[in-house]
Amino acid sequence: MTRPVVATRPAVAAGRARRKIPHSPWLYVAPALILLVTFTYVPVGNMIWYSFHKWDGLDVTMDPVGLDNYVRVFTDEQYWRVFLISLYYFVASFAQIAIALYFAVVLSFNVRFKNLFKGILFFPYLLNGVAVGFVFLYLFQPDGTLDTLLRVAGLGEHTHLWLGDPDIANISLAGTSVWRFTGLNFVLFLGAIQSIPGEIYEAAEIDGANRWHQFRHIIVPGIRRIISLSFILAISGSLSVFEIPFIMTGGANGTRTFVVQAYQTAFQFRQIGLASAMAVVLLLIVLLITWVQRRVLPDEEVTLS
Amino acid sequence: MTRAPRHAAGHPAPPARAGRVRVLAATASTAKYLSLALASLVVLIPLVVVLFASLKTHAEYNTTGPLTPPANWFNFHNFATAWTAGDMLRGFWNTTFILVVSLTGTVLIGTLAAYAISRFVFPLKRLILGLFLVAALVPGVTTQVATYQIVKSMGLVNTSWSAIVLFMGTDIVSIYIFIQFMQSIPQSLDQAAMIDGAGRFTIYRKVILPLMKPAIATVVIIKGIAVYNEFYIPFLYLRSPELSVISTALFRFKGPYGAQWETIAACTMIVIVPTVVIFLLLQRFIYNGITAGATK
Numbered sequence: 001m002t003r004p005v006v007a008t009r010p011a012v013a014a015g016r017a018r019r020k021i022p023h024s025p026w027l028y029v030a031p032a033l034i035l036l037v038t039f040t041y042v043p044v045g046n047m048i049w050y051s052f053h054k055w056d057g058l059d060v061t062m063d064p065v066g067l068d069n070y071v072r073v074f075t076d077e078q079y080w081r082v083f084l085i086s087l088y089y090f091v092a093s094f095a096q097i098a099i100a101l102y103f104a105v106v107l108s109f110n111v112r113f114k115n116l117f118k119g120i121l122f123f124p125y126l127l128n129g130v131a132v133g134f135v136f137l138y139l140f141q142p143d144g145t146l147d148t149l150l151r152v153a154g155l156g157e158h159t160h161l162w163l164g165d166p167d168i169a170n171i172s173l174a175g176t177s178v179w180r181f182t183g184l185n186f187v188l189f190l191g192a193i194q195s196i197p198g199e200i201y202e203a204a205e206i207d208g209a210n211r212w213h214q215f216r217h218i219i220v221p222g223i224r225r226i227i228s229l230s231f232i233l234a235i236s237g238s239l240s241v242f243e244i245p246f247i248m249t250g251g252a253n254g255t256r257t258f259v260v261q262a263y264q265t266a267f268q269f270r271q272i273g274l275a276s277a278m279a280v281v282l283l284l285i286v287l288l289i290t291w292v293q294r295r296v297l298p299d300e301e302v303t304l305s
Numbered sequence: 306m307t308r309a310p311r312h313a314a315g316h317p318a319p320p321a322r323a324g325r326v327r328v329l330a331a332t333a334s335t336a337k338y339l340s341l342a343l344a345s346l347v348v349l350i351p352l353v354v355v356l357f358a359s360l361k362t363h364a365e366y367n368t369t370g371p372l373t374p375p376a377n378w379f380n381f382h383n384f385a386t387a388w389t390a391g392d393m394l395r396g397f398w399n400t401t402f403i404l405v406v407s408l409t410g411t412v413l414i415g416t417l418a419a420y421a422i423s424r425f426v427f428p429l430k431r432l433i434l435g436l437f438l439v440a441a442l443v444p445g446v447t448t449q450v451a452t453y454q455i456v457k458s459m460g461l462v463n464t465s466w467s468a469i470v471l472f473m474g475t476d477i478v479s480i481y482i483f484i485q486f487m488q489s490i491p492q493s494l495d496q497a498a499m500i501d502g503a504g505r506f507t508i509y510r511k512v513i514l515p516l517m518k519p520a521i522a523t524v525v526i527i528k529g530i531a532v533y534n535e536f537y538i539p540f541l542y543l544r545s546p547e548l549s550v551i552s553t554a555l556f557r558f559k560g561p562y563g564a565q566w567e568t569i570a571a572c573t574m575i576v577i578v579p580t581v582v583i584f585l586l587l588q589r590f591i592y593n594g595i596t597a598g599a600t601k
Contacts, residue, residue, distance in 0.1 A: 036437065102340070103344060121345075267541070
């Protein structure tokens with residue numbers, strides 16, 4: 001996207017002095033601010049409050065229980081086990097980033113049918129989550145697509161109950177997640193690679209650098225920021241997985257993730273206090289990760305005033 | 306495949322080495338295309354088999370394997386069943402209504418806020434920006450436990466407005482895109498309009514808004530995709546069947562149609578097809594929008 005060059009600001013002060021209605025800016029920000037506070041800050045505040053109570057969401061009274069809910073989240077296996085499930089998705093996101101990076105590099109050079117491949121690889125990211133869930137439920141069915149393909153390839157003995165076997169189910173779901181989200185990483189990497197000026201490659205080629213050298217010394221440093229950002233997003237993303245396991249297995253066969261568990265605790269078993277404690281823990285982890293990210297990767301100055 | 310000679314030409318190497326370089330380059334090129342073809346198959350096969358299933362009759366579905374194409378490519382019987390059983394027309398209508406209202410809201414609220422933030426000097430501006438920034442870090446799924454109580458207390462549960470206010474209210478990315486873009490519009494334009502006697506709001510409406518079109522298009526695209534695909538919020542807040550959006554209408558097939566995969570497959574295709582069409586029409590804008598939305 002081309003944008004007009006940012007103008008320096010001459011005579012700003014003069015312009016402002018003439019027509020300054022003291023309170024008017026608030027009218028412009030008010031709608032956004034009201035929505036922001038009502039649907040983000042108030043809930044976060046309430047959530048912290050609920051987390052110290054036992055409450056079913058309907059009663060007028062809430063019983064204060066101190067840290068009981070938090071103790072339960074960390075000691076009851078049913079609750080802390082969900083963190084382990086995140087590890088499947090976290091590990092899968094490495095595969096996702098590697099695949100995306102490989103194809104982004106390949107498709108940023110001359111390739112026939114470039115746009116076709118680009119479109120195919122990116123497309124799953126645009127699909128509806130429920131549709132993706134159904135597509136993969138169908139794929140993983142006993143004697144379904146995957147089993148048939150394995151038999152055709154002569155790997156018939158490797159068929160499994162892909163979603164029914166607790167040892168495999170999480171791997172199947174994490175694979176679905178890779179299928180769905182690789183396209184996003186791919187397009188982000190592709191965009192970043194394309195912002196590296198072409199002359200640099202030409203210069204490198206004249207100096208005798210091969211593709212691997214170019215990748216190692218030009219592309220990777222050039223898109224380092226977006227790669228590290230992808231890893232940070234992978235952590236918070238794998239902690240907040242919801243749709244794929246919820247739609248495909250409903251959390252059965254050991255596939256309950258943190259958010260699925262929180263959803264069931266809150267809306268099926270009506271333990272709002274306990275669910276809030278889970279959500280607070282998740283929120284703290286995500287904020288911590290983001291804080292670490294800001295420390296490790298200070299933002300290139302994006303001025304907003 | 307055209308690369309090998311070009312490379313070799315640049316380096317006047319002895320014939321044996323040039324030959325080896327050529328073979329290497331050809332192998333690399335083959336591997337590259339093989340990997341691309343393989344990835345395309347991995348993406349397409351799961352979708353194509355669902356398309357196959359959606360066009361098969363029930364008997365045909367039970368007797369043929371998933372990789373077998375349908376006998377009749379124009380058997381739209383399952384689509385008709387899915388369309389009526391899933392009440393898909395209503396689903397599309399509800400989705401469209403929520404989409405149009407929440408996108409209009411997001412654009413208006415977002416551009417107004419961005420206008421104030423980038424063009425006015427006022428106390429607490431830094432704090433407000435900080436509030437938006439921190440909110441961007443809070444994943445929406447985590448706070449729904451408490452947000453639900455608020456939406457409930459406003460009496461919005463089981464009305465389309467619950468989804469609409471949540472889609473308008475949880476969006477921070479679009480405000481950022483607007484602020485970023487507005488900063489690239491020269492302030493001298495505002496001042497010129499001001500000298501001509503235009504008020505602040507007139508400037509917003511007549512000068513800023515028309516110039517913001519590219520940013521608005523970006524926001525409409527990325528937000529539109531997100532709203533069309535959103536599942537958790539409609540699932541939580543729009544419980545009654547008349548309020549189904551396409552995600553929840555599709556999800557309802559899970560129970561009663563568990564054994565009728567050809568109907569579920571047809572309904573899945575009904576949900577996917579509009580995405581394919583939009584993607585083919587707007588490809589370039591979608592890539593740009595996603596890149597802009599994620600990196601800003």
